[in-house]
Amino acid sequence: MDERDRLAAEFEQHRPRLRGVAYRMLGSLGEADDAVQEAWLRLNRTGGEDIDNLAAWLTTVVARICLNLLRSRENRREEPLDGVDGNAGSADPAEEAALADSVGVALLVVLDLLSPAERLAFVLHDLFAVPFDEIGTLLDKTPAAARQLASRARRRVKGAGTAPADHGRRREVVHAFLAASRGGDFGALVSLLDPNVVLRADAEAGPTRGPLVLRGALQVGKGAIAAGSARAAFSGPALVNGSPGVVLAPYGRLFLVLSFTVENGLITGIDIIAEPERLREVEVAVLGD
Template sequence: MDENDFLAERFETHRRQLRAVAYRMLGSLSEADDAVQEAWLRLSRTDSERVENLGGWLTTVVGRVCLDILRSRRSRREEPMDVHLPEPIVSGAGTVDPEHQALLADSVGLALLVVLETLAPAERLAFVLHDMFAVPFDEIAPIVGRTPTATRQLASRARRRVRGSATVPDADLERQREVVDAFLTASRGGDFEALVAVLDPDVVVRSDGGALRPGSVVRGATAVAGQAITYARFAEVARPALVNGAAGVVEVAGGRTLAVLAFTVTDGRIAEINILTDPERLDRLDLTVLDA
C-alpha cells in the first residue's frame, strides 16, 4: 500500500462523522458530500505527517468549508426567504438497507434542522461543533475568527434559540405512524373534527416550493385542518416513509414526486408538518428506497 492509499484509508475512517457534521451545518446531503470531498482534496495537498489529530483537523476543515457555503448562501439572496426547508433524508417505512440505515443514524429531526436554518452562520457552526460533536471552543474560535469566550457566547445564543423553538418528537415510531395515518385518513374523508383531534392546537405547517414558488406558513389546528381538506387529493397519493428517522409521507403521482412531508408528533398530536415541494431538491433525493 503506497502513502496515498494509506492516507485515503485513514480518511475513510472519518468520512461518516464528517458527513454528519456537514449535514447538520448545511441541511443538504449533496452539499455535505461536496464539503467532505473538499476536505479530502485539502488533506491530499497537505503534509499529513504534521497533522497530529487527523479527525480534529478534518472536522475543522469541514467546518470552514461549511461556514463559507453558508455565508455564500446569504450573500446570494437578495431578499430573505420566508421559508427554507433543509433537504430531508427519506427511507422506506419498513426495512431499510444497511447503507440507508447509516444515513438515518447520521440524521437529525427535520424540525431541529429548520431551527438551525434560522441561525447566523457563525452561531450554527459554534452550536453544531460544540453541542453536537463536543469540539472545544478554543478549536472553534479560529474558524469563526472570534475569541473562545465570544465563540462560547455564539453557541449560547444558538442554544437558547434551539431550546425555545425546536419541537421534540415522541420516541415511539409506531405511535407516530398511527397519528400520521389518522391524519391522512381524516384528510381523505374530509373529516374536519377528526383532523383537529390529531393536531396540536398550535400546530405549524411550513411549505417550501423553492425559488419559483413562494413558501408559506400556516398556524393553528383549525387553519391546518381546513387546508388538509382543501388538498385532500394529495393525501390519496401519499406513501408512508421515514423522513429523518420520523414518520412521514412521500406524495407520488404519475411517476413524479410531488412532495415530501415530515411530521413531528409530540404528546400524541401533530405539532409540526414540514412540506418540501421544491422540484429541484426533490429530484436530488434518492427515493428508490421506497420501492425496497
C-alpha cells in the same frame, strides 16, 4: 500499503463523521459530500505528515469549508425554493430524505435560520462535542464568544415559553397524524379529526395557487392523504409558534407549515402556511419529548 493508500484509508474511517458535520452545517447532502471531498483533496495535497491529530484537523477543514459556503448563501437567502421536487445537490433524493428524517426536519429548519457563526458553534459543540477554544479559533473569536453563539442557537433550537398543559397529548396527535399521512392510513387519519374539522390553506399551499378551505373529517382526511404521500419525505414534527405541528423542509429549507388546533384529543383545525411572508413570521423549534 504505501503512504498515500494509508492516508486514504485513514480518511475513509473519518468520512461518516465528517459527512455528519457537513450535513448538519449545510442541510444538503450533495453539498455536504462536496465539502468532505474538498477536505480530502486538501489532505491529499498536504500529505498529512505534519498533522498530529487527523480527526481534529479534518473537522476543522470541513467546518471552514462549510462556514464559507454558509456565508456565501447570505446574499441569496431570499431566493425561493422551486417546489419540493427541486434538488439542491447531486445526492440521491431518497437518501437525502432518509438522512433528514434521522437528523430531524425541525432541527434542519431551525439551523437554517441561524447565522453561519451560530450554526457552526452549535453544531460543532452541541452535536459533535468540539471544545469552544477550537470553535473560537475557527471563528476568530474568544472561547467565551463562541460559547455565547452556541447558547443563542440552543435557545432558538429549543424554543421559548411555557408548554400548554395538554402539550403531551397534542404532540401525540401530531405524531399520529404524520404517521397516518405517510402510511396512507385513511381510517387512522380520520379517527384523529373532529367531525367538524376545518382545514385552511393559503394561496401558496394548495395545488390551485389559491386559498383552499376543506370542512369535515372525510374531506380533510382525503386531502391529507393525497398530499401526505408526496410531501412526507421531507416532513417532520416541530414546535410551530409554541405548539406541536408539522414542517415540510426539502433540503433543509422551510417550505410549508401545518399548524394544528387540538381540542379534547381531536384535531379541530389545520392551518397550512406556505406564503413566504407568512412563513417568515412563524417560529419553529424542535419538538422535544
